[in-house]
Amino acid sequence: MVARITMLSPAVNAALRQVRFDDAPLDESAAQRARAAAGALPPQEVMCTAPSERCRGTAEALGLDAAVVRELRDLDVGRWRGRSLDDVAQETPEEMAEWLHDPAGAPHGGESVLDLVDRVGNWLESWSGHGGRILAVAEPAVVRAALVHALAIPAQTFWRLDVAPLSATELSGRSGRWNLRCGRPLTAAG
Secondary structure, eight states: OOEEEEEEOOOOOHHHHTTBSOOOOOOHHHHHHHHHHGGGOOOOSEEEEOSSHHHHHHHHHTTOOOEEOGGGOOOOOGGGTTSBHHHHHHHOHHHHHHHHHOTTOOTTSSOOHHHHHHHHHHHHHHHTTTOEEEEEEOOHHHHHHHHHHHHTOOGGGGGGOOOOTTEEEEEEEETTEEEEEEEEEOOTTO
16 A cells, blocks of 8 residues: 655744744744645545644644644744744854754754654654545654655765655555655645
């Protein structure tokens, strides 16, 4: 049986616009964009979402009855949570450089990229061989981690994978072998 997993990146929120390590609900314009994209969703049998407000808000705006899945939570940035990328880079440039260049590094006291790839990879493999269509609303870091795992590419490529808001990344696989259909914007035109 082939599992077909569509990973949908959530709509933009204030924290993303401000490049801040934080979670925040969708504003009305972001929710409106998500509602407009609802008709372009691929068919699905299982719907799930990461626990963040942004992902849950996107799922709700899309009209999904999605189960919250803890394994899809965003990368834990530890003591950087709530701070802006610029502030952290100015105050601790060595830590920022380590985090961006060493996938095993977690200078913030949270989770390393390797830990994230492992966690998301385990979730992905739990669907291998189950068959069916799964839609998961997940933060861009989680989508990148799924790609690193699925394609068995070096974790150093993690930060070089761009995941746009409201884009769909499609993986299909069974028995630990995954194929990628590159991300596409989720628009009403499909």
